[in-house]
Each structure stands twice: as C-alpha cells, then as structure tokens.
Amino acid sequence: MTAIALATHGLNKSFGALKVTQDVRFKLPVGARHALIGPNGAGKTTFINLLTGMLPPDAGTIELDGTEITALPPHERVKRGLARTYQINTLFPDLTPLEAVTLVACERHGVSRQWFPSLASRRVLIEEAYALLAQLGIGDQARRPTRHLAYGHQRVLEIALALATHPHVLLLDEPAAGVPAQESGILYEVISGLPKEIAVLFIEHDMDLVFRFASYITVLASGRVLREGPPAEIAEDPEVRAVYLGTAVHG
Amino acid sequence: MTTEAQTTKAIADFRAQVRWQWYEPLFWLGAIAWYFLFPTYLPLGTQILCAALFALSLDLILGYGGIVSLGHTTFFGIGAYTAGLLAKHGWGEPITCLLAGGALAAIAGWICSFVIVRVQGVALLLVTLGINLVLYEAANKAYTITGGADGLQGIEFWKLFGVFDYDIYGRVSFVYTLAVVFVLFLVARRIVHSPFGLALKGMRENWKRMPALGAALRRHGALIFVLSAAIAGLSGALLAESVQFVALDSLGVQRSVDVLTMLIVGGTGVLYGSFVGATVYMVVRDQLADLNPAYWYFWIGLILVVIVLFTRNGLVGALSDATDWLKRRRGGGTAS
Numbered sequence: 001m002t003a004i005a006l007a008t009h010g011l012n013k014s015f016g017a018l019k020v021t022q023d024v025r026f027k028l029p030v031g032a033r034h035a036l037i038g039p040n041g042a043g044k045t046t047f048i049n050l051l052t053g054m055l056p057p058d059a060g061t062i063e064l065d066g067t068e069i070t071a072l073p074p075h076e077r078v079k080r081g082l083a084r085t086y087q088i089n090t091l092f093p094d095l096t097p098l099e100a101v102t103l104v105a106c107e108r109h110g111v112s113r114q115w116f117p118s119l120a121s122r123r124v125l126i127e128e129a130y131a132l133l134a135q136l137g138i139g140d141q142a143r144r145p146t147r148h149l150a151y152g153h154q155r156v157l158e159i160a161l162a163l164a165t166h167p168h169v170l171l172l173d174e175p176a177a178g179v180p181a182q183e184s185g186i187l188y189e190v191i192s193g194l195p196k197e198i199a200v201l202f203i204e205h206d207m208d209l210v211f212r213f214a215s216y217i218t219v220l221a222s223g224r225v226l227r228e229g230p231p232a233e234i235a236e237d238p239e240v241r242a243v244y245l246g247t248a249v250h251g
Numbered sequence: 252m253t254t255e256a257q258t259t260k261a262i263a264d265f266r267a268q269v270r271w272q273w274y275e276p277l278f279w280l281g282a283i284a285w286y287f288l289f290p291t292y293l294p295l296g297t298q299i300l301c302a303a304l305f306a307l308s309l310d311l312i313l314g315y316g317g318i319v320s321l322g323h324t325t326f327f328g329i330g331a332y333t334a335g336l337l338a339k340h341g342w343g344e345p346i347t348c349l350l351a352g353g354a355l356a357a358i359a360g361w362i363c364s365f366v367i368v369r370v371q372g373v374a375l376l377l378v379t380l381g382i383n384l385v386l387y388e389a390a391n392k393a394y395t396i397t398g399g400a401d402g403l404q405g406i407e408f409w410k411l412f413g414v415f416d417y418d419i420y421g422r423v424s425f426v427y428t429l430a431v432v433f434v435l436f437l438v439a440r441r442i443v444h445s446p447f448g449l450a451l452k453g454m455r456e457n458w459k460r461m462p463a464l465g466a467a468l469r470r471h472g473a474l475i476f477v478l479s480a481a482i483a484g485l486s487g488a489l490l491a492e493s494v495q496f497v498a499l500d501s502l503g504v505q506r507s508v509d510v511l512t513m514l515i516v517g518g519t520g521v522l523y524g525s526f527v528g529a530t531v532y533m534v535v536r537d538q539l540a541d542l543n544p545a546y547w548y549f550w551i552g553l554i555l556v557v558i559v560l561f562t563r564n565g566l567v568g569a570l571s572d573a574t575d576w577l578k579r580r581r582g583g584g585t586a587s
Binding site: 052054073074075078079083084086090091092093094095096098099100102103104106107108111112113114115116117118119120122123126127129130131134139142143161162164165 | 257258260261262265266441442444445446448449450453456457459461462463464465467470474
C-alpha cells in the first residue's frame with residue numbers, strides 16, 4: 001500500500017448553475033505519474049485551482065500528506081510542498097529566469113522580506129537557482145530577460161519556478177500547451193526526469209504523451225470522475241472512447 | 252562554459268546592480284553644487300528635494316511593488332501636520348518632529364494597508380483616493396486644530412541641533428534636507444537591491460503568480476506600503492520644517508496627482524526617476540509661473556503627453572536608451 005500524497009473527498013464547486021466539480025474523490029499516491037484528461041470544459045483546470053487554493057470549494061475536503069488543507073491560503077499550501085504550473089505562461093517578463101528562480105528560493109528560505117544583506121551576497125540561493133535552470137537545460141538562458149526567451153524555453157521556466165519551491169506534489173496544467181508537437185517530447189523528458197519522490201499530476205490533451213508518460217489516468221467529464229485506471233484499461237473503455245478519445249484522436 | 256563559471260557570472264550580475272554607477276556620485280555632487288551655484292534658489296532646491304523624496308516613496312510601491320495609489324499625499328500631509336502641530340504646541344525640535352511625522356505616517360499606512368492589500372487595479376485607485384478625500388475634508392473641518400483652509404500658521408521650529416538657526420536664505424534648511432534625503436535614498440536603494448526588492452519586482456511583474464510560489468503577497472504589500480508611507484511622511488515633515496507652514500493642500504488630491512506626474516515624467520522603478528521628475532516639474536513650474544501664473548499646467552500636461560508617447564520609461568528611460576544606443580554605435584564602430 002503506497003502512501004497518499006494528495007487526496008480529495010466529495011469535492012464540489014459551482015459557478016452559478018454550472019456544476020464544474022461534482023463529488024470528486026481523488027487520490028494521488030507518493031511518486032505517481034498521473035494524467036488528468038477530459039474534453040474541454042470538463043473542469044480540469046478548475047480542479048487544479050481548487051487543489052491549490054486559488055478557488056474555494058463549495059463542499060468537500062482536500063488532504064496533503066494526510067493533513068487537511070482545505071482552508072489554507074495558496075502560499076501556505078506551497079510551503080507544505082504543493083506546487084503548480086499554468087497552462088498560459090504566468091511568468092515575470094522583465095526578470096531574468098535566474099532572478100525569478102532566486103526569488104522563489106528567497107521565499108522558500110523565508111528571507112523574502114529581508115533588506116540585509118543584499119541579494120548579491122546570497123550566494124547559496126543564486127547557485128541553487130542556477131543549478132536548477134542548468135539541470136532543466138535552460139542554463140544558457142538564465143541571464144536574459146524572460147520576455148526575450150523562446151516560447152519553448154518559457155514553458156520550461158514555467159516548470160522551473162514550480163520546482164524551485166521544492167514540491168513533493170507537482171500539478172502541471174498542460175505543460176506542453178502551444179509547443180509544436182515535435183518539441184513537446186522535450187518538455188516531457190524534463191518531466192519524466194523529475195525525482196521519483198515527486199508525485200506529478202498533469203493535464204494533457206495529446207494522447208500519445210499521456211500513454212507514454214502516465215502510469216495512471218483519471219478521466220473527467222462534466223465535472224465528474226468518469227473513469228480512472230491504468231492507461232491500458234482507459235484506452236479500452238468504450239465510454240471514455242465515446243466522450244473523449246473518439247473525437248480527440250486523429251488518424 | 253562550466254556551471255561554476257556561469258554561477259560566478261550570475262552573481263556578478265546581481266553585484267553589478269548594487270554597485271554605484273558612474274552617474275550616481277555626479278548626481279549627488281550636482282545637488283551639493285546647487286548650494287554654491289544658485290544661492291538665491293535654495294528654497295526652490297529644498298522644495299525639489301522634498302518633492303523628490305515624496306516621489307521616491309511612491310516609486311517604492313508603484314515602480315517596484317506595482318501598487319498604484321491616487322492618494323499618496325495622505326501620508327505626506329500626515330507627516331507635515333504632525334511636525335507642524337508639534338511645533339505649534341511647544342515642541343519645535345526639528346529632528347524629533349521629523350521622526351514623529353514619519354512615525355505617524357507609518358502608523359496610518361499600516362492601518363490603510365489592511366484595505367490596500369485586498370484590492371487591485373482601478374479599485375485600488377479609488378480606495379486610495381477615497382481615503383485621501385476623507386482625510387482632506389476632516390482636516391478642512393477641524394480648523395480649530397489644523398487652521399482649515401488657511402493652513403497651519405504661526406509655527407516655529409527650534410535651531411537645528413540647538414545651533415543652526417533656519418536662515419532667511421534657506422541655507423540650513425537646504426543642507427539639512429539634502430542630508431536627510433540622501434540617507435533615505437540609501438535606505439530605498441538598499442531595499443530595492445535586497446531579497447525584499449526582488450519580491451517587490453515579482454509583485455509588479457506578475458502578482459498572480461506570487462502566491463503560487465509561496466509568497467505571502469499581503470504581508471509583502473503591507474510592509475512596503477508602511478515603508479512608503481513613512482518616507483512620504485518624512486518628506487511632508489521636511490517641507491513643513493523648511494517653509495514653517497503647513498497648507499491644507501498638502502493633503503489635497505492635486506498633490507497626489509502632481510507626485511504621480513513627477514514620477515512618470517522621471518521614470519518609474521529606477522529610483523533616480525523621482526529626482527529627475529521632481530526637478531523638471533518644479534523648475535518648469537517655477538519658470539512658467541513667472542511668465543503666466545494661471546496657465547502653467549498647460550505646459551506640464553503637454554510635457555507629460557510627449558514623454559509618455561515617446562519614451563519607454565520617462566526621462567531616465569530615454570537617457571538610458573540613448574546611452575545604450577551610443578554604446579552600441581561606438582561598439583559597432585570599433586568592430587568594423
């Protein structure tokens with residue numbers, strides 16, 4: 001029996017009459033590579049917003065490592081090891097990747113409201129930031145303003161920022177969104193190279209990538225968990241094929 | 252290139268930001284030179300310094316933290332009235348009056364921060380404006396204390412350090428103000444190059460991402476707002492001490508707009524923008540008001556429009572673009 005890193009019980013969320021999350025019961029084991037799939041409007045991003053505290057649920061609870069975190073603000077959840085990335089780049093255009101990752105390191109070390117000593121003397125934090133960028137293959141981009149980076153590099157930085165918080169649960173909202181198909185594999189190489197202790201939940205539309213990198217799949221449809229199981233089972237499921245795969249797989 | 256070498260370069264980047272640039276000593280030597288070059292314009296110089304310090308306080312929240320305010324003179328006015336009222340009621344020691352002005356403004360800033368950190372954008376503009384209007388009318392109504400629309404009159408500050416009397420040419424006042432402004436500039440410079448300064452830039456660049464990276468956004472916002480309010484209060488107290496008078500318009504919306512104009516003309520998020528903007532604004536006003544006292548805002552408006560349309564970030568932005576261009580041209584020249 002593997003330990004559960006992240007779990008939800010009876011999670012509900014409505015926007016007016018629209019029920020975007022309905023009784024979602026979900027478990028993410030430690031070290032999992034778990035895909036969240038479903039047609040547009042299934043409530044995948046809303047689910048991540050609920051998990052990270054960007055949205056309050058109407059009902060239900062969220063547990064991180066067995067402790068309830070439903071009422072915690074987003075930054076407190078991050079401090080406990082829950083990080084996310086965004087489907088649309090949510091970066092710091094005028095900062096360099098190095099500055100941005102150093103900023104996160106300062107937050108993690110609890111020095112982000114200190115004026116002394118200056119940033120230049122925080123050698124350990126800067127080294128740590130550079131090492132992370134180099135490890136993800138964008139070390140040579142570290143000192144250019146983020147807005148000058150190629151889109152693919154910005155997508156890697158999106159993940160680097162989340163990793164800099166040292167999460168043990170990482171939620172990736174379409175990490176390869178907008179990246180040409182031939183390059184999206186590179187992003188997933190980065191993801192599959194992550195330490196095994198990190199539990200990863202990723203939203204992805206490209207079924208080839210899902211079946212290549214996920215060891216478990218949850219299918220959302222109209223805010224409900226339609227099916228969950230290992231990739232082989234999901235691929236064979238007639239209902240999943242009907243609502244999702246049948247329309248999404250081309251050729 | 253090895254990781255080791257890259258890290259050293261990266262640290263050098265951060266060092267370069269902290270290091271004094273060639274123009275910085277020149278700038279402060281220029282301020283000292285003003286004392287000798289324009290002995291008849293010392294009161295104007297003092298007012299420029301006070302305005303620049305006020306603009307600097309706004310730069311910390313707006314240019315660095317990305318927090319907009321249309322009512323920052325709330326804290327300028329509180330600082331000015333605190334120093335003025337203390338002097339009027341028997342305690343005219345300049346240094347303590349100055350510190351009291353900064354302290355009271357900081358407390359006011361702390362109280363306001365509970366609302367400020369909960370709103371963004373247009374709502375924030377209106378909240379800051381609203382707080383300012385409430386305080387303005389309160390000061391207007393409480394004329395027995397504040398003197399209302401006539402301003403706070405009959406205040407007298409004691410000799411500075413018990414030695415230097417405020418003279419009619421404004422010499423003591425200028426030197427004192429310049430010294431205080433320089434010290435506070437060093438404080439601001441330290442803040443923007445610290446981990447906290449980096450967090451502020453993060454808030455400006457993308458406040459939405461910050462909580463997702465573990466940042467307690469409201470606590471960051473409250474801290475910089477209190478610091479900024481304190482510096483605004485100190486600038487108000489400095490002005491009250493140098494002119495020995497507090498006008499009701501030190502709490503007026505016009506002054507909030509003026510300081511925003513100075514900052515945008517000079518450039519936001521670059522520290523020196525406040526000084527350049529305040530100097531241009533005050534000198535233009537001084538010269539134009541001589542020519543035509545009624546219509547000088549016309550020219551300020553025109554300058555503002557031209558600068559916003561044709562520069563990337565005010566006059567300092569234009570200057571740095573120009574030096575970059577020259578450097579590139581010179582670099583290209585030697586290469587060919």
